[in-house]
Amino acid sequence: MNWSIVAFLISVLALGVAAWLYTWVKSQPSSNPEIARIGLLIKQGANTFLGREYKILAVFVAVVAVLIFFFLPHPIWNGNPANNIMMAISYIVGSALSALAGKIGIFVATIANVKSAEAATKNINQSFMTGFRGGAVMGMAVVGTSLLGVTLVLTLTGDASAVLGFSFGASSLALFAKAGGGIFTKTADVSADLVGKVELGIPEDDPRNPAVIADNVGDNVGDVAGMGADLFDSNVASMAAALVLAMTLDKGVGANVNMIFCYASLGLLSSIIGIMFGRIGKNGNPSTALNNCTYITTFLFAVLTALATFLFGFDWRYWGATVIGLSVGTIVGLASDYFTNDAKKPVKLVARASKSGPAFTIISGISYGLISVLPSLVGIAISALLSFVICDGIDPTTTVDALFGISMSALGMLSIVGMVISNDAYGPIVDNARGLVEMGGLGDEALRITDELDSAGNTVKAVTKGFAIGAAGLTVISLLGAYMAEANSALLEKGLALIENFDIMNPAVFFGLIVGAAIPAVFSAMLMLGVDRNAQRMVAEIHRQFKEIPGLKEGKEGATPEYDKCIDIATKGALRELIPAGLVAILATLVVGFIGGVMAIGGYLAGNIVTGLVLAMLMSNAGGLWDNAKKFIEAGNEGGKGSDAHKAGVVGDTVGDPFKDTAGPSINTQITVVSLVASLTAGIFAVFSIF
């Protein structure tokens, strides 16, 4: 059975499901003109940002495509130009498809928010389903286009390197979308809170606040488009790594490649079925509904792949590795949940420490964030070890089978990604809906409903982030294997000695390891400083508006803030701040390769993965923890709203915002980008370096 044809068909099915879900959402009633007006402002703001971002990206992609054309997979004067053209095209297609998925996601999310707000005036299930199905459009669009793209690129070129090029395209987009969106969303969020809640004491989502629309736009560009691009990227990268290794094993397209497409197809199919169960039952609540969908998807995937393995005679050991990956995803998710859930100890302890002042909120939050690194890293480490050990020996002549096992483990973790994205995109839609209910004055019951939906969104968000980081971790491990395979094929062509290992005691490897370890630190710091600088600009603008627009502060009829000015600041600032950070990561890779060659890059990737995972987990979990500690205090604990503990909690939450929504999750993308740059340039540094 040729599973790449099945993969093609199921991708198309997923896109069809996306279209159907879109029609369903679109058909929901919306009649309130005020909400329609504000909804339109959000939609326009998101489109403005996306438009500008994509314009800059187009330039970036064009430049890189030209560089690829001249240099990759080999300098054009040294190899077959057809390969270079193919690589450049794959790169462009990868970035274009990811951009398209993001555009679709934003398009639907900015319709679904209005519909979900309106539905909240009727009943919770209707409102939930509108939000969830709106998010599911993004889920289907991302996984549909990514699987479609990978299938087409491999089928048309027959070359796994081209898939790496495709993946690099997706990564380039993710870098801009995730980091840029992350800076945008937190600039707006932090500024809105700082002036609105802290200085003036007006509620969240108050329409007098000039940053309120930018804040709602930010949810969309950060969490819908950004997170979608991030998971598009991880998903493609995990398939690319697996394909490179499978083709090394198969010596071309063979049984293992077929297995990858089979598992990926069944993962997508499971997600499609899981989505159909997304509704709140009697006495149910939105968190349970979201979790049930995930459980159904996970269960279906395990059963369907077992069935396929049995029917089509794939090796059970690879299936085992896949299931291990799936389980680690759960472990990482549960760990994130433990450290960020307000029913558990860490959040409560941080809330209590807040009574002694903000310094204690920060110290205890960072400490629990640091501790939260352990279970996730141990989970990833054990799954990599087990997958390797299980699969080693399937092909007795090589250890590539074992590395392939690790890549199947990453694939397993990402198999339910369609479901994960759906859950994740649900969050900003209902968050927006809540804002619309407040701004449109739809009444207390609707506010209560959207509050409940929003809270469920926040809970799954923390888990999803942990999941995304874990998935990136396993993926980049297999990318390390893919990098070695690429470097060796380049060395083989030149008739040079092959790389047998990346020995830590080798000085070039060690050099790379140490330098690589510093990069995620610098990258994340640059993004956070970007938010900092940008928020200062926006706060100044908000102050200006409150001063210069008569009657705005008092909420007089007809005194409307200039929302677009804030959106403009967030947009320009985000794009200005992210470019240097992205360049640092990419250039550092090239410099290390230039100095120490392919061995140094091997170490560099390992160092980058190691500190990248530590910092990403720390930031993501500490951020989630502070957010919920603040909410826990606001719910009346440790003094409740307005107490000193609450003020300290707000400081923690504000620090946590760029941690969890800008820097932390962007580190994933940085790691993937760097890994792909390394794989793609392996051919160059295999023949040239200083040491």
Added chain:
Amino acid sequence: MNWSIVAFLISVLALGVAAWLYTWVKSQPSSNPEIARIGLLIKQGANTFLGREYKILAVFVAVVAVLIFFFLPHPIWNGNPANNIMMAISYIVGSALSALAGKIGIFVATIANVKSAEAATKNINQSFMTGFRGGAVMGMAVVGTSLLGVTLVLTLTGDASAVLGFSFGASSLALFAKAGGGIFTKTADVSADLVGKVELGIPEDDPRNPAVIADNVGDNVGDVAGMGADLFDSNVASMAAALVLAMTLDKGVGANVNMIFCYASLGLLSSIIGIMFGRIGKNGNPSTALNNCTYITTFLFAVLTALATFLFGFDWRYWGATVIGLSVGTIVGLASDYFTNDAKKPVKLVARASKSGPAFTIISGISYGLISVLPSLVGIAISALLSFVICDGIDPTTTVDALFGISMSALGMLSIVGMVISNDAYGPIVDNARGLVEMGGLGDEALRITDELDSAGNTVKAVTKGFAIGAAGLTVISLLGAYMAEANSALLEKGLALIENFDIMNPAVFFGLIVGAAIPAVFSAMLMLGVDRNAQRMVAEIHRQFKEIPGLKEGKEGATPEYDKCIDIATKGALRELIPAGLVAILATLVVGFIGGVMAIGGYLAGNIVTGLVLAMLMSNAGGLWDNAKKFIEAGNEGGKGSDAHKAGVVGDTVGDPFKDTAGPSINTQITVVSLVASLTAGIFAVFSIF
């Protein structure tokens, strides 16, 4: 020429110099009874802490010594019992000598603080010299005893493994002294500030504050005894690693071992000479005086070793590696200085960001802390690479020569450690002197002088910490080499295949790498949470005293706080909180070895070094930055004292306290301890593990 005899003689000379300096300090006048009384309280407090710490340590050391006796270097039933006895004794001697040096340091520091305070009523040079020479006693005691110990252990046993045992003893002590002292000092500092400065608005060092003596005791046990033990540990570990590799090259005691003793002796000699220049010239200031001593020492060391290399025919390439290490020390120091000096951009920007509130102080401070990681790590990486490349090929049959080059580089960095400790111990002495001047009411001029001396102490402290971390970094790299040598000698004895590399692609190595990366995160978090918990206890006690002791708050004559209660809380809490953290690090090493064997431990060490360095640099530099940003605001910038920016700055400083004085510098020790545990247990895990 037999340099081990010279090393012996120079160590004795250093101890003689220490005795002479002590006599000089002791002979300085002190007549003020109030200062004598408070000085005695500090002395008693420090001795109480040290006494209790050493009692617990004695139990710990005894238990470990018994374990060593049974299991190391080989299970006693499998090898020569004499070796086990030798190892156990070396271990005990290592911990005892380090404890002795700490005891001497505290003894003199708690005399010098009183004398320095008194001298401040006369002139600045006298006060400076008293503080500096008091600190120099610690410098001479540490380097004298450590060199003496290493020389004796190697000469008497002829076995580099015994030196590893000696080094492990020093590390065990450092773990307790640095982490325990770090928790003590910050518990007291944070609590004193929180209640004194923030709640009551009374000045620092106000005698009404029940925590004020504990705070002064903390400076001594944290910065004199703690930092001394840390550098004792690094110094011994760097020599141990170099000796293990030298003996592998020499096949016993030979030319390279001789060179190590030569360079170490000349380093100590240079420090002795450098110390003699410690005085403030006309129009000079204390910072310049401290720096001049360091420059003189550095210059002398480079010249003397060049001369020795020429005269005694050592290989110039090893000399080159040594000088590279010395230069990297400077780079790391300069980087720390840039990020923590209030004349430079980062401190100013953090101070400015503080105007928007404490959240921005934290975000920007952490961001610059993360960026500060880059120059130091690149410096360490390049020096390791260069040393390796220079020295590879000195012995054409092996790459051990190249690893030995790296260890010489670490040795070079630590060659001036006598000077570094002198500068470092100067800090708490003059800090104490400042407190005594304030508490004893010695007048404004004396306060101005001790303020100036204290400020110079703070500046060199940040640099010293960076230096200590860098030194630990290079040392553990060479310990990785030592670990491999130890593992191989165990494998050789069992007739098993030797380790040729620690390949990152090997699943056991990768497993270790990922798990190892999480340990410094967890370790540092546990220490910070310890400070947090302990400070909460002490704050409660301070509140109790202000409530229950009549007239204390108002400062009535005769109403004295119960200082000893606070000292007691800090002491008990510090010892209680540090033990679990230390055990986690050690046990994790054993578990990883048990699961993945010697290969996994190789990866584990690399992962541990990598994140350990990143977190240590981040915490140390961010902490220093916040401290100085607060002082910068207090000096009248960005609104000055009492402004919102100042309040935010105080939050940053409070977060920074456990960062820079507890967690950050303790990570060094954790890395060294783990490396030594790994080297010592290599024999066991070489023959047994699950995978």
